[in-house]
Amino acid sequence: RVVVLGSGWGGFQLALNLDKSIPLTVVSPRNHFVFTPLLPSASVGTLECRCIQEPVRTILGSNGSYLQAKARTLDTANKRILCESIHNELFEVEYDKLVIAVGVKTNTFGIESIKQAASAHDDVFFLKHLAHARAIRTNIIDSFEQAAIPTVTDAERRRLLSFLVVGGGPTSCEFTAELHDFIKKDVTRLYRELLPHVSITIVEAGPALLGPFDKALQDYAQGLFKKRDIDVRLGTAVVGVEDFEGPGYRFPAKRALFSDGTKHEFGTMVWSAGLAPRTFTEELGDNIARHPRTHRILVDEFLRVKGHEGSIWAIGDAAINETGEPIPQLAQVARQQGIYLGKVFNGKYREDEKPFQFFSLGSMAFMGESKGIYDGSTAGPLRDPNNKSVHHWTPPALRGILAVLLWRFAYWGRQTSVANKIMIPIHWLKAYIFGRDISRY
Amino acid sequence: RVVVLGSGWGGFQLALNLDKSIPLTVVSPRNHFVFTPLLPSASVGTLECRCIQEPVRTILGSNGSYLQAKARTLDTANKRILCESIHNELFEVEYDKLVIAVGVKTNTFGIESIKQAASAHDDVFFLKHLAHARAIRTNIIDSFEQAAIPTVTDAERRRLLSFLVVGGGPTSCEFTAELHDFIKKDVTRLYRELLPHVSITIVEAGPALLGPFDKALQDYAQGLFKKRDIDVRLGTAVVGVEDFEGPGYRFPAKRALFSDGTKHEFGTMVWSAGLAPRTFTEELGDNIARHPRTHRILVDEFLRVKGHEGSIWAIGDAAINETGEPIPQLAQVARQQGIYLGKVFNGKYREDEKPFQFFSLGSMAFMGESKGIYDGSTAGPLRDPNNKSVHHWTPPALRGILAVLLWRFAYWGRQTSVANKIMIPIHWLKAYIFGRDISRY
Incomplete structure (x- = not known):
């Protein structure tokens, strides 16, 4: 019996590629796979959420089952995982082969105010799941509708229509681009009188947007943003968020605190600033070796968890092979690892026959x-x-x-x-x- | 300046048909029109919510504006309406011609437990807006996912997968039919092992389903439901809902109290049992004559509010002409009244030239x-x-x-x-x- 934890890029591809004759259980709090690179499109309505996801159950064969739960603790001695359904039902799942593909969560760098506001969808949003994309879209539209109310002051209007994107990676830049397109094409058409109050700011702690890209492309992207009056703040981090009140502002109004000491009012903040380990990988017992800082699970070149070869594998963002070339934490890596493990489990090659090799598509x-x-x-x-x-x-x-x-x-x-x-x-x-x-x- | 309160069948059709040269303001808490007869389809996923609605702003001309607010009080002397945005911003709107098209809300017959559970989307749902359809769909799927958790007892499974539809009108019957199709086609495919635990019950206080339909068609519909093992309870009302606990049930589990004294456990209740006046029409001053019991605004055959001819009109479910033939409270009535008023305001005929005539489409x-x-x-x-x-x-x-x-x-x-x-x-x-x-x- 194969048990897969997670329904993201790695887990879903493994489930998809596994022979339908092999008994399979997928455990994940989300009963669907999300095509994450298109989340920025869904968050402004260029695409609908429904068309960038796929339910886990539709790809399972008659030997497959899905459980809407999170993995909590791992009992390697008895080959059991304690799981908790999203309604707090506890139960155990037995495995012969376990694949940990739980991914990572959005990193808030220990900033409690960001974490709280994002959990409550209180004008601050991550961009990792469909629910985030939907909440962002709702908040953007609601900000425009609020700003259209005649008694709202211009100061509050500017705050409501101030969009703050935190992080300069591809997700942040694509969201910024989609938001700009939405404003240029649709706000112009439907909320024309509000256009003068709209502003977009993108904040990145490092020296450039789109870190992993070629320098010329980074400059091209930054040039495009500047031409569109998007305020690009490099070398700046967001260190917190707070409610404030002031004459002309609806209480509570929100503003961000920047590392340079300035404060920035906003109506919508999209936070996509880094990756942090999931609670499950963080709290795994000492018998599962992990990277000391990132808590990523150490695997060998066959993606087998060290010390548990033949029974536990780890793939995607939650795993790292420290001995080989460093592999970036990308969707395409997790995807290829899921496909690779599918081939191993299907018996195409032995589990220690052919090391996993990442083939980058750029x-x-x-x-x-x-x-x-x-x-x-x-x-x-x-x-x-x-x-x-x-x-x-x-x-x-x-x-x-x-x-x-x-x-x-x-x-x-x-x-x-x-x-x-x-x-x-x-x-x-x-x-x-x-x-x-x-x-x- | 024409001010329309409401973006339902009447208000939206009026806005759509009004000459774009006439200054128009639409005030409604929902910034879109919903094609309500297709809500049952959207609540199980036969259709998506997006394709059965239309934003108000897309049909407005350059002289039109929309405000995301509810009307609160009407000052006929100064021709002003006090409005409250959905974020509790108060403001006034002036009118030359006012059209009250606020519709009605779902009637809970004063049952506080139903009202509370439905407001919180706590396993009890109305079916009047897109948010309801989406919440019902989410709850149905979540019930199946919960029931699939291995440690859940069969008693709790039966409760989770017990669907209770309250009211025997077209909306309730169509929802029941859509739910049955979903179970027959999709649950069979995706949650096959849970099928034995599924039950559907439809409860109607009157003597027949589909009250306004021909008797032979009522019998046909009831026969179809019985053939599908849908439990049809006529002459039975739901008088309340309560949480309960018991061995094998996840606390809090929900059950309905029937008028015959029995209790009925459920995982999802869809309540569509009748119409009640909106707070706005209920709280209008004495200078707006209303029907004593239903609080519907009294209008003449030209849909003019009695005593305010030439300045205030009322259409749709919120209005009634007591002198003529009784007109049912239907979408097609509100729609035709909106189109009629559009013609009047566009100057096609004088406001007291041609009485409104309902043409029923069956x-x-x-x-x-x-x-x-x-x-x-x-x-x-x-x-x-x-x-x-x-x-x-x-x-x-x-x-x-x-x-x-x-x-x-x-x-x-x-x-x-x-x-x-x-x-x-x-x-x-x-x-x-x-x-x-x-x-x-």
Whole structure:
């Protein structure tokens, strides 16, 4: 019996690729897989949430089962996991082979005010699940509707329509781009009189947006944002969020505290600033070796958990192989690891026959206004940087419309369900022709 | 300046038909119109919420504005309405012509326990807005996921999967039919092992389901439900709901109290048992004449509010003309009244030139499994029942697949947005081919 913890990129791909004759149990608090790279699109209504997800149960065979629960503690001696349903029902699941694919959660760097506001969807939002995308979309529309009320002051209007994006990674930049497109195309059409009050700010603690991308593409992206009057603040961190009151403001109004001491009022904050371990991986017993700082589970080149070879594997963001080349924490890595483990469990090769090899497809991001970036410099199998003798052809860096077409085609092609392959282009077309929908419910 | 209170059937149609040169303000807590007859479909995922609504702002011209607020008090002397935004911002709106189209709310007959549970979406739901449909869908799926947890007892499983529909009108019957289709097609596919625990009960205080329909069609509908093992309880009212605890039940478990003294455990209750006045119409001053029991605003045959001819009109469920033939409280009535007032305000005829005349299209309902009913006996203009000399041709009563085709075609044709006209058939087809989506988020 194979038990998979998690329904993200790694766990879902494993479940999808596993022979339907093998008994499988998927344990995850979310009964569906989310195509995370399209979450920024869903959070402004370019796409609908329904078309970027796929239920776990629809891909299970008759030997498969799904349990809407979180893994709590692992009993390796008896090969059992204690689980807790999202309604706090405790139960145990037995395994022969266990795959830990629980991923990571959004890092708030110990800032309690951010954590609290984000948990309550109180104008602060993460962007990791469909519920986040839906809540962001609702909050954006509600901010415009609130700002349209005649007695609201201009100061409060500016606060409501101040959008603050925290973190400069691809998710943050794509959300910023989607938000800008929404404002340019739909706010202009539907809330024209509010346009002068709108502002977008993106804050990154490091020296550049889009850290892992090629420098020229970073500059291109930053140039695009500046041309659109998006305020890009580099070398700045958000250290907290607070309620405040003041004449003309509806209480409680929200503002962020920046590392440079300034305060920044906002109506919507999207926080996508880093990755932190899940409680489950953090609280695993000492018999599961983990990286001391990140708590990622140590695996060998076959993705087997050290000391539990043959019974426990770990894949995706929750796992790390310290001995080989460092592999980035990306959806495509988790996906390939899920497919790899599927082949191992299906008996295509022995569990210690062929090490997992990451084949990078490069990085891409949507930058708004039919522009995108694609960085092919990392594409191909992972290389030993000291071995200069092997030369690879690498795809070029792309920018503009070509990169957007590649982005659309690649993400469309990655959909595993026929329904999504049909619905995604329909929604793209619908948003293009009719504009994004602004109903709030 | 025309001010319309409400964005339902009456208010939305008026806004849609009003000349774009006339200054218009729509005040409504919901920034969209909902195609209410398709709410039962949306509450199980046959359709998506997005495709059965239309934002108010998209139909406004440059002289139109929308305010996300509720009307609170009416100052007829100064022609002003005090409004309250959904975030409790108070402001006044001035009018030359005011149209009250606020509709009604769901009647809980003073039962506090129902009102509280429904407000909290605590396993009890009304079915009047998109948020209700979404909450019902989430609750249904969550009930199945909860019931799939291995340590849950069979008693609790039966409770979780006991669906209780209160009220025997078209909305309740259509929801029951949609729920049955969902169970037959999708639960069988995705939660097969839980099927034996599922039950559906529909409770109606009166002597028959589908009160306004022809007797033969009522019997047909009831026969269909009985054949499907749906428990139809006539002459029974729900008088309350309570939490209970017991061995094997997760606390708090819910059960309904029936008028015959029995108790009925449930996991989901959909309450659609009657209409009650909105707080606004209930609390209007004495200078607005209303029906003593229903608080509906008294209007003349031109839909003008008595004593305020030329400045205030009332349409839809919130209005009643006591002098003429009684007109039922139906979407099609409100719709025709909105269109009628649009013509009056556009100057097509004077406000006291041509009385409003309701032209009934008959009644129809979806009954599940590609069956429906259509009652044409009421179709045509309202008639004086004492005047037997005028004979009308009336469309026949239809049942089965023909009525479903008519139902689909009529509701499709009634969509006012091109986007919905495209998306509704796509979603029908998607649900037919791929099944309904069961992701919960």
